[in-house]
Amino acid sequence: MKTKPIKKGNKFLCKGAFIFLLCFFMSSMVSAGQILNLGFNDSKILDVFVKIERATKLKFIYNNEDIDKSKRINLAVQQRDMVDLLWEITAQSNLNFKVVDGIIAVSAQHLAEEITGKVTDSKGLPLPGATLKIKGANTATTTDANGNFKLKAEAGAVLMVSFTGYVTQEVLLGAEHSLVIVLKENSNTLQELTITALGIKKVRKSLTYAAAELKGDELTNVRDANLVNTVAGKVSGVVINKGAGGSGGTSKVVIRGNSSFSGNQPLYVIDGVPLYNATTTQANSVFGGGRDGGDAVSLLNPDDYDGMTILKGAAATALYGSQGANGVILLSSKKAKAGQKSISLSSSINVETASSLPQFQTNYGAVKDAEKSWGAAATLENHVPGFFKTGIIQSSSAGFSSGSEVALTSFNYANTNGRGIIEGNKINKHNFSLKETIKLFKDKFQVFAGGTYNTQRINNKPVNGFYFNPILGTYLMPRGNDFQYYKDNFEVFDVSRNLMVQNWPKNAITDKEQNPYWIINRNQTKDNNTFFEGNLGFNFKVTEWFTLASRYSYSDLTSIYEKKMYAGTAPTLARANGGYVLQNLKSIQNYVDVIASFNKQLGKDLNLTANLGASQLGITANNGTTFNAGNGLQYANWFTIGNFIDNAGNTQSTGVKKMLQSVFASATLGYKNFLYLDLTGRNDWSSTLANTDKNWFFYPSVGLTTIVSEMFKLPEFISYGKIRGSFAQVGKDIPAFVTSPTSTVVGGIIQNPNVGPRPGAVLKPEIKSEFEIGTEWRFVNDRLGIEASYYNSVSKNQYVEVPAPSTNPFGYVNYGFNAGSIQNKGLEIDLNAKAVKTEKFEWNLGLVFAKNISLVKEIPADLGGRINLTGSGPNSYRFALIQGRPFGIIEGYNIKRDNVGNIILNKDANSSIQKTGWEELGTPNPNFTLGFNNKIKYAQFYASFLIDGRFGGKVMSMTESMNDSYGVSKASGDARLAGGVNIKAIYSDGTPYTGLYPAESYYTQTGDRTGTSGEYIYDATNISLREFSLGYNFNLKSIPFIKSASASLVGRNLFFIHKKAPFDPNIALSTGDGFQGIDVMGLPTTRSFGINLNITF
């Protein structure tokens, strides 16, 4: 066999290697019909080639043996058409020329001859069904069952051999008529492509940073209404906390630790277009003032996506500049495949039950008409478990995709509906998506367009905190009352008003506590969120090595919220005639970009991939109106804005209005496929920087990767080895409007600007500098793999908004300025093993480990070295950033103790317990996280399970402290049964306290929202069986129109293997930054089981 590698015209290429200006590429494009002014005077044939290459930028490729190098050419200098020129050379040289795709293929004059051969893999095993194609011709064939092929071709033609899972190979046909073509497998990831920033596909091995990938089935196998929840435990360094809003609520995603004083959620990007994931509101108060208003990500349909790439570090996200500081989650949508037509249907049904409920006492009732249950002994039932229903969520989706050589079409529809574990909580979601790609001019020009429309309605979305929370009344109801009676009679007729009013034990209706069924039926809420995204773009492959692409996307998130509060609602929450809130918010994003991509071999060993582009992003977010009958309604229970008593609660606002314009460039220089240098740069101009020193910032990155296993000959058992390092800077834009404070008007009264720059401060974006090193190894034919990364990032110029001294001359409530820094360093290790791999039985194991150490390095001294992310208000919980401490510290009060641990009591009538001032109680950040993923396949069966563990960190339960002070908790009952609380205590004068401490006195002092919250701090360590599935793939070869079918049993959050806190510490009451590590009457976590059915035609 005598094929030779294709020789490239390297002289020419070296010239312009690093100049990637557009004009250069313009001039480099010529057509075969070009007029040339050339001549040759007894020139050697190879010199002739060089001259033509220089003049045309075309390149000759040839097989050395075909060319008689002594041959000389004589042609007079004159203008000739290129075709004529080549014909004249043919006449003098016996060589044939063929111009294809910017190359001139040279061959000796042969006639088409029959060529036979065999295609094998690297082990010599035949590859049946491999495709063989003559480049530039219509000749094509496939190999037979033994890998053999036969076709007619001229010598000098280029044969392309391709087979799924293998690297496509080009073979220049020479004199040899019988070939053995060995294809290299793709599976060792050497050629595997990964989608990176801006949707640019890169060879995975060349990456200089960590990029985790999840396949589409990871998102749909054991589904969750919010697709991002399915990432939990699967990717190192990504911590997901499910929000408190139940199904369809938002989640908090933190990649490599919190790096900002405000706003730590990553950027989501769908098919290269940033998604403006506007969040309307999030709770930041124990009272539960803020609700989970939803976001765009929670509306997406997991079935629409092929997979996800998570870019963790700054080097990976550097091309997103001022949007890249918190990591980026890239989603790529499913695309139809050419030549395939399929219909897929899937359906799943999941049942959810409440788990990890608090424990309640059943031995003591309440004194008549008392709010709290500190009365006489009684025998009671625990009514709480009966309050929670079995939730059911059903989702079905239908997809159609069809692909021809010219057009690819796919359409998906999904519907999710169900009910939650609290009565009245319903969800209904519809997702539509349509995608069309048209390929023109032999795939050179692709035009694509697509759109998704997602709409979700949630009735009575669960809330946390004290207000409007049915859980509170359920837990705290004065014991001895009949819960069922109050369920059946949540309202009673008030003769004096001629309307129905709330019914609940006397004196127990407070601002916090109401009849749960009154809240469910008479304080109803509706959340209606709709997300539309439409896009249009093209992709033009100008030459083999130059592609020009452009995209435009419009997206629109509308959120309508409505809450009706009937007369009879607790008067602090709604006035005598009831209340009404109607909020209508809209977020719009326009995005356009143009990217030129180059991929060029520079000589034998050097390869250059480069991108040059520009983008513009315009965002208007949370723009809308809020109507809030703060002072009540004129006529009872008439819920319309015309019935408001006054206009004082009605506002119009815009969260963000900004534009970001950017230019960016990236280049990856590869040397001999084992050394890669990666450089990127992005410059962002932002409208939010108006009135500052400069409105632009530059974000660079540099990275280097070595494929050790290609560079050196390593022992046989090492199949792959890579070492990488990178440094990058990314940023975070400052919020809109801060640099241009304006007054607003509410209810006819002018309000001074809420925030403005601190005098003397010039605002600038946050800047995060991150250094990362990593290594990746695979052993024994990829059976065992390990990837490890270490990173160290410092985020400076934190944008801080702190209460301005009220004495400031502008009337600002808050000052905004840049100050302080946060450091995060950590280690991520991903291990995977193909433990068993036989034809019938496969067992793959994955283990992800991540440890992040955060440190608030600096908070300016004039802020006292601290920033309270959640103020205490009147409660004994606050959440603060403190210099020299990890990100986010829970603070509260402790019982005052002497140095041997005795509780110190006041020498007063009640022997009251002494309390400390504010003390640090812990940080909710885990020490490290572990995920253990198993996938097993046996014949037609498959199974998987995921164990997710978080180790370390602290959480507080205000639920427990409330239950204690109200005398409903099991602890409060047990203490009464025991005759009191057994405490070791002394009086402040040193005399010891003897006997048991009265339970009521103890728990009313230590419990409640203002008690000694240090008693309600728990270790957050927990290990749970996060996902489980067991399925069967039906073998339906006998039914020709069914391509595949499977059924599976799935489970999510099945049980805790280990947990110390009395609630699920993986639920965050707020997906904002504050209000972390605390449970205040939150929805209990749910365990879900279900069945999935999939069928593809």
Add this chain to the structure above:
Amino acid sequence: MKNILLKTAFFGASFLMLAACKKTLDPKNENPYGASSELLSQDFNNIKSLFSPMFNNVISTATSYQTQQGLQGDVWAGYMGTPTDFRGGSNNTTYDLVDGWNNTCWNLAYTGVMANALKIEQRAKGKYDQFYALSLIIKVEAMHRIADSFGPVVYSKYGTTAAIIPYDSQEEAYNAMFADLDNAITILTNKINAKEASTFVGTDITAYAGNYTKWVMFANSLRLRLAMRIVKVNPALAKTQAEKSVAHPVGVLVANADVCKVISPNVTNPLSTISGSWDDIRMSADMESILVGYADPRVAGYFLKSSAYPDYKGIRTGIQINAKSDRVSFSKIGAVIENKETVWMTTAEVYFLRAEGALRGWNMNGTAKGLYEAGIASSFEQRGVSGAATYAADNVKLPKAYVDPVSAVNNAAALNNVTIAWDAAASNEVNLQKIITQKWIAAFPDGQEAWSEYRRTGYPKIFPVIKNTSGGKIDSATGIRRINFVESERSGNPGGVATALTKLSGPDNGGTRLWWDVAGPNF
């Protein structure tokens, strides 16, 4: 073919880029619903619109009133009591000062009043001086209340953009306020003398409706109030300022039509909500003791009868509260707050100020007894009740003992042993107690002013707290003397607070007496 493709591609790309570049960056970066200065300059709204937040924030017309004054002066002056066990029963009422509440008055005064007054000064001073003068009067009305709560305040140096915003001592602030009032009175008096038509008519939401004469009367009366406040610490200056006010050609408030009150078009007095639907405030034990003891006919307007006990029932402040429900049935606040009015100063108060001045031998254009009885008559007239003369002549009735029907530990004998009738034979101290007690009744529900006068004079005597959770910072017998500096200042302007601490006579807590708060007898 290739050329066509190329052209298409580049045309497409350039088109998209052009479309993109056509939109340049917004150079303003402004909230689209905010007001630009051009917009506000129409109708002189850049000046006039700033008065609305000032009127609405001196005494808040919104429910922020509750933490601005409702749980401070109103309870510490013995006007009202709360049935609610806020913060587990440890809060302002038990002398555990809640920073999260007490910052309200400070913040509203600065962001609602001072910031707007500064803008008015910048935009109107020298050009539209009447607006500047009016803003000064409102500013003093707002800020003396703040100074009377905290002591040192940012007043004369307000407006600096330096890193440290320095505080005035309370004395410096008072002197600056006297100067501001003098300035305002001069400007407006000149306008009155020149018979200039008022340009404040549509903007003024007080009962004065833009009348400059009434505003000068109010400014004079305010100067009289401040003068009396400093009588123990600087009697000479007090006399000068007081006599200047009374002698001024326009004079002080004399008729009921002169009562200074904001009539906010949109909102009912927030006490209506706080007492009504929130059930957070009730009659105090002191009010019950004095009004019921005196059989004062004004009580029917001030309070509602208890829904569970006979007649009126008040709550003592600073007691152990086990459950809110225990005392929710006590007397709610009455018809006096069921309107859109927020009173800044009553005419009766001015008569009582003059009565005290006369008692001190100042020239107050009347005798102490005459002015005292005029004050009672004025208050009766204002409240729409008759029998002032009989009431003022009563030398028998005394305040009664207090009984808490829920918990007898809160019971107390009456503290004030003075009758109503003026007693020329009695000591100045006794007659002052009568004057201040009547002023205290007349000024209801403005607890802030009543608390200040209580601290200055010690009258009327108020039931001391029984439950004191101040941690030793505030003595139960002496009672609370001030509010500590607010959190946003301690963290946002620590350098300024440091200047304030040197101007305070003790530690920054509620037990430290203010500059004008001098211990000892009044004479």
